Amino acid sequence: xxxxxxxxxxxxxxxxxxxxxxxxxxxxxxxxxxxxxxxxxxxxxxxxxxxxxxxxxxxxxxxxxxxxxxxxxxxxxxxxxxxxxxxxxxxxxxxxxxxxxxxxxxxxxxxxxxx
Amino acid sequence: xxxxxxxxxxxxxxxxxxxxxxxxxxxxxxxxxxxxxxxxxxxxxxxxxxxxxxxxxxxxxxxxxxxxxxxxxxxxxxxxxxxxxxxxxxxxxxxxxxxxxxxxxxxxxxxxxx
Numbered sequence: 001x002x003x004x005x006x007x008x009x010x011x012x013x014x015x016x017x018x019x020x021x022x023x024x025x026x027x028x029x030x031x032x033x034x035x036x037x038x039x040x041x042x043x044x045x046x047x048x049x050x051x052x053x054x055x056x057x058x059x060x061x062x063x064x065x066x067x068x069x070x071x072x073x074x075x076x077x078x079x080x081x082x083x084x085x086x087x088x089x090x091x092x093x094x095x096x097x098x099x100x101x102x103x104x105x106x107x108x109x110x111x112x113x114x115x
Numbered sequence: 116x117x118x119x120x121x122x123x124x125x126x127x128x129x130x131x132x133x134x135x136x137x138x139x140x141x142x143x144x145x146x147x148x149x150x151x152x153x154x155x156x157x158x159x160x161x162x163x164x165x166x167x168x169x170x171x172x173x174x175x176x177x178x179x180x181x182x183x184x185x186x187x188x189x190x191x192x193x194x195x196x197x198x199x200x201x202x203x204x205x206x207x208x209x210x211x212x213x214x215x216x217x218x219x220x221x222x223x224x225x226x227x228x229x
Contacts, residue, residue, distance in 0.1 A: 032215055043205055043220035044159075051215050090159070092218075100147055100166045100211050103218055107158040 002027040004093050006106035013081045014114050021076040021109045023091030033074040034092040034103060035065055044090060050074060061085070081113045117142035121206050121221040128228055134179075134193040136224050138206030141187065146208040148189040149218065150181055153203040165189060166211070201228045 003026045013019045025031055032051055036044040048059025055067040065076045076089060088110050092103040118141045128134060140146050150162040161174045163181035171181050178197060182190045189206060204224045209216040 034217065036220075041203075041223070041225065043222045044207075046217050046219060049215075049217060088157075094214055101214075102147075102149055102161055102164050105159045 002031070002093055002095050002104050004091050004104055004106040006089075006091055006109045008109050009107075010110045010112065012112045012114060015083055016080050019078050019081040019085070019111065019113070021089050021091075021111060023074045023076065023106060024072050025074060025091075025093045026072065027093055027095040029095055032094045033065075033067060034094075035059065035063070035074075035076050036090045036092065036105075037061075038088040038090065038108075040087075047076070081111075083113045083115050086111055086113045117208070117219070119206060119208055119219060119221040121204075121224050123224060124222065125225045126227070128196050128226065130198055130228055131195050134191070134196050134200070134226070136191040136204055136206075136226075138189040138191075138221055139187055140208045143187070143208070143210055145186060146210055147216070148183065149207040149209075150189065150191050151205040151207065153205060153223075154201075159205070162191070196228045198228050201226055 005024045007022055034049045035047040037047055038044045047063050048057050050057045050067045058064045063078050065074055067074050088108045090108050091106040094103050120139050147166050149164045151159045153159050163173055165171050165183045168183050178193050180192050206221040207218040209218045
């Protein structure tokens with residue numbers, strides 16, 4: 001069965017510093033990988049996804065993520081954090097050729113950017 | 116463009132009362148539809164998903180049920196609410212693209228059971 005792990009419940013970073021939110025996955029075969037962000041009392045917003053091709057994926061709001069097959073990771077990164085990036089971040093996975101099956105989400109990582 | 120609506124935005128209900136939450140999608144046809152619950156602002160629990168009218172897959176046995184009476188309408192119901200049903204309920208949609216489809220989420224309904 002497929003699964004996603006977000007090993008950090010909370011990540012704190014100073015404004016202007018680079019940020020990384022970690023995600024590792026476990027699937028049979030190749031994965032489709034996704035990142036979402038959730039602001040308080042809001043639905044999840046799609047940030048980016050990896051399907052195939054270039055391992056570095058660029059998404060919304062200056063975020064990017066790097067697919068690393070050997071480490072089964074898909075860490076979310078941003079070169080310079082903003083206070084407005086403070087939110088809950090979710091990684092999700094779907095195995096290749098899995099048809100209409102829903103995404104499997106991690107438990108979320110709360111990012112706090114301190115001014 | 117596609118949009119997804121959920122209502123109500125907030126709901127306070129007594130234990131034992133019925134529940135009906137509605138989700139509708141505009142601007143697309145034959146979407147996959149999903150209901151999630153989020154407790155205490157953390158992880159998502161998939162409750163139901165549907166790939167077509169009248170086709171419902173249940174992920175967690177509990178006192179909730181789902182129905183899809185129309186192509187772009189997804190309803191979450193309960194006959195008798197429990198305290199443990201409190202949470203943030205999220206509806207999502209996607210269009211199947213051989214597994215690459217992105218799920219897009221609605222604004223959510225905050226349910227408090229007292």
